[in-house]
Amino acid sequence: MKAIASISSIDGKLRLQELRSMSEGVLVFDSTSLALKTEKLLKAAGVPVAVIPTPVDVSAHCGIALLLTADHIKAAVEVLEDEEVAGFRLVVRERRKE
Numbered sequence: 001m002k003a004i005a006s007i008s009s010i011d012g013k014l015r016l017q018e019l020r021s022m023s024e025g026v027l028v029f030d031s032t033s034l035a036l037k038t039e040k041l042l043k044a045a046g047v048p049v050a051v052i053p054t055p056v057d058v059s060a061h062c063g064i065a066l067l068l069t070a071d072h073i074k075a076a077v078e079v080l081e082d083e084e085v086a087g088f089r090l091v092v093r094e095r096r097k098e
Contacts, residue, residue, distance in 0.1 A: 023070050023092070023093065023094045024067060024068060024069055024070055024073075024092070024093060024094075025067070025068040025070070025072075025073040025076070025090050025091070025092050025093075026052070026055060026058065026065050026066070026067055026068070026090070026091045026092075026093065027049075027065060027066040027068065027076070027088050027089070027090055027091075028054055028055075028058050028062065028065045028088060028089050028091060029061070029062040029064075029065070029087060029088045030061045030062060030087040030088065031061060031062055031087065032062050032063065032064060034062070034085075034087050034088065035051075035062050035064050035065065035066065035088075036064075038066060038080070038085060038088065039051060039066055041079065041080075041083060041085070042066070042076055042079055042080075045075070045079045046075075047068070047072050047075045047076050047079060048068075048069070048072060049066040049067060049068055049072075049076070050066070050067040051064055051065075051066060051067075052064070052065050052066070052067045053065070055091075058089075058091055073090070073092070076090075077090070
């Protein structure tokens, strides 16, 4: 995975221009319970996410991650900021070729 950017929790704001250039986001977590809680939170807010195995080249304490399309990264970040969720990283990468 070629990471374009990595953000621990949400320490800083992403600029809209940066978000538009990103292909997909992977949220990785400190715990499985936090990953599942965040999945439920994002889906309740109308942000579509997919549960995936944590990519092997991303260090995390949890075996699952959440995959976001480029169109939904900004909405997910806003929800996580509003809910003050901590204990995750957002890794932005180029979309995998199918």
